[in-house]
Every structure is written in structure tokens, then in C-alpha cells.
Amino acid sequence: MVEREKQELPLEARLRRLDEILARMESDDVPLEEALRLFEEGVSHVREAERVLAAAELRVEELLASGRTRALDVGND
Amino acid sequence: MTEHDPELDLFGSAPSDPDAPPVPPPPPAEARPKVWSVSQVNRAVRGLLEESVEPLWVGGEVTGWTRSRAGHCYFGLKDERAQIRCVMFGREASQLPVDPEEGMKVRVFGDLTLYEAKGDYQLVARRVEAEGADGLWRLAFEKLRSKLEAEGLLAADRKRRLPRMPACVGVVTSKDGAALRDILSVLARRAPWTRVVLRSTKVQGEGAALEIAAALDALGASGVADVIIVGRGGGAVEDLWAFNEEPVARAIAACPVPVVSAVGHETDVTISDLVADLRAPTPSAAAEAVVPDGSIVLETLRRTPARLGRALTGASERRRAAVDARVRRLERTVERRLGPARQALDAFAARLERTAMSGVERRRARLQTIGGRLDALSPLATLARGYTVATSPEGGLLRRVTDAPAGTRFHLRLADGTLVADSVGPLDSDNPHG
Numbered sequence: 001m002v003e004r005e006k007q008e009l010p011l012e013a014r015l016r017r018l019d020e021i022l023a024r025m026e027s028d029d030v031p032l033e034e035a036l037r038l039f040e041e042g043v044s045h046v047r048e049a050e051r052v053l054a055a056a057e058l059r060v061e062e063l064l065a066s067g068r069t070r071a072l073d074v075g076n077d
Numbered sequence: 078m079t080e081h082d083p084e085l086d087l088f089g090s091a092p093s094d095p096d097a098p099p100v101p102p103p104p105p106a107e108a109r110p111k112v113w114s115v116s117q118v119n120r121a122v123r124g125l126l127e128e129s130v131e132p133l134w135v136g137g138e139v140t141g142w143t144r145s146r147a148g149h150c151y152f153g154l155k156d157e158r159a160q161i162r163c164v165m166f167g168r169e170a171s172q173l174p175v176d177p178e179e180g181m182k183v184r185v186f187g188d189l190t191l192y193e194a195k196g197d198y199q200l201v202a203r204r205v206e207a208e209g210a211d212g213l214w215r216l217a218f219e220k221l222r223s224k225l226e227a228e229g230l231l232a233a234d235r236k237r238r239l240p241r242m243p244a245c246v247g248v249v250t251s252k253d254g255a256a257l258r259d260i261l262s263v264l265a266r267r268a269p270w271t272r273v274v275l276r277s278t279k280v281q282g283e284g285a286a287l288e289i290a291a292a293l294d295a296l297g298a299s300g301v302a303d304v305i306i307v308g309r310g311g312g313a314v315e316d317l318w319a320f321n322e323e324p325v326a327r328a329i330a331a332c333p334v335p336v337v338s339a340v341g342h343e344t345d346v347t348i349s350d351l352v353a354d355l356r357a358p359t360p361s362a363a364a365e366a367v368v369p370d371g372s373i374v375l376e377t378l379r380r381t382p383a384r385l386g387r388a389l390t391g392a393s394e395r396r397r398a399a400v401d402a403r404v405r406r407l408e409r410t411v412e413r414r415l416g417p418a419r420q421a422l423d424a425f426a427a428r429l430e431r432t433a434m435s436g437v438e439r440r441r442a443r444l445q446t447i448g449g450r451l452d453a454l455s456p457l458a459t460l461a462r463g464y465t466v467a468t469s470p471e472g473g474l475l476r477r478v479t480d481a482p483a484g485t486r487f488h489l490r491l492a493d494g495t496l497v498a499d500s501v502g503p504l505d506s507d508n509p510h511g
Contacts, residue, residue, distance in 0.1 A: 006270070010242075010244040011242050011244065011270060012240060012242035012243070012244065013239055013242070015374070016241075016243060018224045018381060021385070022381075022384060022385065022388060023389035025385065025389065025391075025392055026388050026391065028285065028395060031396070032392055032396045035388070035389050035392035035393070036374050038385075039385050039386070039388070039389045041194045042305075042381065042382075043382055045384060046378055046382055046385075049378055049380055050274055050375070053270060053374065053375050053378070054375075055106065055270075056269045056270030056271075057265075057269055058264055058265040058269045058271060058273065059272045059273065060261060060273045060275065060509075061272065061273065061274045061275070062274070062275050062276070062277065063149050063247075063274050063275065063276045063295060064294050064300055065295075067295070067298075067299055069274055069299075069301065072252075072275060073461060074391070
């Protein structure tokens with residue numbers, strides 16, 4: 001398996017941000033301009049997160065004594 | 078007696094030995110009796126004991142258990158009437174979960190032998206087991222548990238929350254074990270976006286506890302994992318023992334990220350389960366605990382844009398409502414502030430009107446009085462009858478048409494007021510005589 005690039009933003013951070021965005025947008029005092037901006041940001045997070053979820057395949061590595069990791073081949077059974 | 082050395086045969090040919098050669102003739106009377114050295118005797122007795130007694134279980138109470146620097150254990154085993162000396166060498170003793178306590182009822186499996194240096198006969202223990210379910214294991218477990226508890230390592234408030242969606246799950250277990258396969262299959266099904274980093278270790282046998290502890294340290298120090306699963310599949314209590322040892326407990330407690338312990342089956346509870354941030358009944362359950370179910374996440378995500386849209390609509394409606402409310406509030410404020418002023422103003426206006434009226438009335442009444450008195454003298458009375466007096470703006474009477482040539486402004490005094498008029502010149506027919 002090729003060493004994949006580190007994802008720019010982990011899924012969890014995106015989901016957490018989405019929660020924040022929704023909470024802010026659903027609060028009473030959000031200015032319309034901010035709500036619009038948050039809406040756009042939220043939609044982009046949803047798209048990215050969906051892409052990550054849809055494309056992923058479990059990546060298994062082994063931690064070596066050197067502290068580096070190496071792809072680990074585990075049987076498909 | 079296979080390794081029989083005829084030189085050391087204390088008793089000659091035992092009559093019981095069917096294969097023995099015929100009894101030799103008695104020594105000549107003058108010969109001196111054969112003398113054995115102590116070593117020879119002890120070695121011979123030892124041989125007898127070791128060769129004629131099969132390994133056996135001996136039950137009794139432990140007394141005077143001591144452990145030497147080298148790890149050998151010396152103790153006595155006794156009942157009401159008798160005692161036997163026992164030794165357990167380091168290699169076997171290292172398998173013991175804990176040293177038995179004084180007076181503890183145990184059974185010892187071992188070989189009878191003779192310690193030649195002292196001539197003491199003793200039982201060389203291969204295994205020591207306490208009576209009752211899991212005996213020594215239970216004792217060791219309870220001892221370590223109370224020690225860790227006293228240090229606060231088992232406290233509920235030490236338990237850390239697991240990350241909701243770890244980018245990387247660390248696993249400490251054997252590369253070849255069923256536990257790893259179970260964990261990977263659950264992770265692949267529920268959260269295939271996850272990165273898994275394994276640190277493979279021995280999970281049972283000599284040195285397993287130290288290896289597991291070192292693996293936890295290494296994985297923790299590497300900083301790659303957001304959460305770590307440590308464990309193994311089911312097995313006998315001895316097989317799971319590494320997870321009841323202090324080094325593993327301490328490594329879990331010191332781990333910089335949350336640790337989920339999953340050892341054996343549901344019913345097996347180990348020290349590492351107690352120290353871990355979460356105890357999972359099985360390795361599969363541990364995997365389920367560390368990642369969310371991807372299908373639920375996906376479903377939530379798919380609903381999110383609609384929710385964002387509703388939130389946006391809501392926000393804009395709230396803004397509009399807020400503006401409306403503000404306008405209404407402003408109106409009310411103005412009303413409230415201006416109300417009294419307006420009232421005052423009305424009152425003032427009414428008074429003003431009254432005052433003005435009364436002034437006018439009074440003046441008018443006075444004028445009428447004066448007017449009445451002047452009436453008789455005044456040309457005004459004549460005017461009232463329809464006559465008009467024309468004057469220049471300065472007040473001089475106009476008597477002839479030439480007094481007001483075309484373009485001249487003059488006044489016409491009527492009974493009730495004065496008109497301002499402009500002359501356009503005389504009427505021709507009025508001036509036939511020129």
C-alpha cells in the first residue's frame with residue numbers, strides 16, 4: 001500500500017465544526033451575513049466528509065521499533 | 078536403577094532384584110568393612126528417591142515461604158503432624174502470579190529428591206496452586222488491585238473520554254491472534270476511513286507483560302494513535318495473566334491517549350480492564366467502542382445540508398422578525414415618550430386658542446362699542462350701505478380719475494375691509510368731455 005497523504009482535516013474535526021456551525025446558525029443572535037457564510041462553510045464540510053467516508057478503505061500499518069510505520073498485510077479472511 | 082555404579086552399591090545386590098548376579102561369597106574374615114563416604118551415601122539415596130518415586134501432588138499448608146535474590150523460593154509444607162521441605166526454582170517460580178501467604182492451603186506438584194549438601198530430602202516444586210477457584214491468581218489479582226486502588230489509578234474520574242471519531246486507532250496485541258482479525262474486521266465494516274497502527278507483542282508466557290507494557294509505551298510515544306486498544310482473545314487464566322500484571326497496568330495508566338482494554342471473553346476481568354479508560358468485553362466490542370458506525374455518520378451527514386438550509390432560513394426570518402420587533406418597539410417608545418408631550422401640546426393649544434379667542438372677542442367687543450359710538454360720525458356707516466372710498470396707498474382720497482392713472486395701485490375701502498386694486502386707466506364712456 002502506498003503511503004497516503006495525511007488528510008488535510010480529520011473527519012472528526014469536520015464533524016465537530018459542523019456541530020458548531022449548526023449550533024451557531026440555530027442560535028437567536030446570529031447575523032444574517034454570518035449565517036450565510038456558515039451555511040457555505042457547512043456545506044463544504046459535508047461534501048468533503050462524504051467524500052472521505054465514501055472513498056475510504058481500512059489502512060493497516062505496523063509500528064516499527066524505529067518509530068516509523070509500515071503497511072501491514074493482513075489476510076482477507 | 079539404571080545408572081547403577083557397582084562401586085557405590087551400598088547394599089550389594091538387593092535380594093529383591095531379580096536380575097542381580099548371584100550373591101558373592103562373604104568377604105574373608107580378616108578383611109575390613111567397606112566404608113562409604115557421606116557424599117556417596119547421599120548421592121545413592123538421592124538416586125533411589127528420584128528414580129523410584131514418580132512426580133506427585135502433595136497437599137498442605139505453606140510455611141516460611143522465602144524468595145532468594147536469584148528468584149528461587151524455599152518453603153515448608155505441613156499438616157498437623159508432619160512437615161516437608163520444598164524448593165521452587167526461579168524458572169518455575171517466575172510463573173507464579175504471587176507468592177502464597179503463610180498458612181495458605183496449597184497443592185504442590187513436584188519431584189522428591191535429596192539435597193546432598195545437607196542430606197535433607199525435599200520436594201522440588203514445579204507448580205504451586207492454591208485451593209479454591211483460581212487460588213493464587215485471585216490472590217495476586219486482589220493484591221495488585223488494592224495497591225493500584227490505593228494509588229487512585231482505578232478511580233472513575235481518571236477515565237478519559239474516547240475520541241468520537243479517531244483518525245488513527247492503535248492496537249497492541251499479537252499479530253497472529255484472533256483478536257487482531259476481529260478488531261480489523263469490525264473497523265473495516267464500521268469505519269473504513271480509519272488508520273490502524275499495530276504494535277505486535279507476545280500476549281502470553283514469559284516476558285509477555287513487559288512486552289505489552291513496552292508496546293503501549295511505544296505506541297503512546299509515537300503520537301500517531303488517537304486511542305489504543307490493548308488485548309487478546311480468550312484463554313485460560315494463566316494465558317491472560319500478563320494483563321493482570323503491574324507493568325501493563327502502569328503502562329495503561331501512563332498512556333497519553335485513552336486506552337480500551339479487551340482481554341479474553343466477557344467473563345474475564347483483568348487488572349488492565351480496571352485501569353483502562355474503557356473495558357470492552359471482547360476485542361470486537363473494543364473495536365465497536367472506538368469508532369462510530371459509518372452508516373449512521375453518513376446518514377447524519379446527508380441530512381445536514383437540509384438542516385443547514387433550515388437554519389439559514391430560520392436565521393433570516395429571525396432577523397426579519399427582529400427588525401419588525403425593533404420597529405414596533407421603537408414605535409411604542411416614541412408613543413410612550415411623545416404621548417405626554419402631545420397631551421401637553423394639545424392642552425397648550427387649547428389654552429392658546431381659548432386665550433386667543435378671548436383676546437379677539439374682547440377686542441371685538443370693545444371695537445363694537447367704540448364703533449357704535451363712532452358710527453354716527455363715520456363714513457363707515459355710509460360704506461355699510463354700499464359706498465366705497467378709494468384712496469392712494471398713502472391714504473389720500475382719490476377724487477378724480479386722473480388721481481389714479483393706469484398702472485397706479487390704490488385701495489378700495491369697503492364696509493368690512495380694504496381691497497387693493499390696480500388702475501388700468503379711465504373708462505372712455507365716463508369721460509365724454511375729456
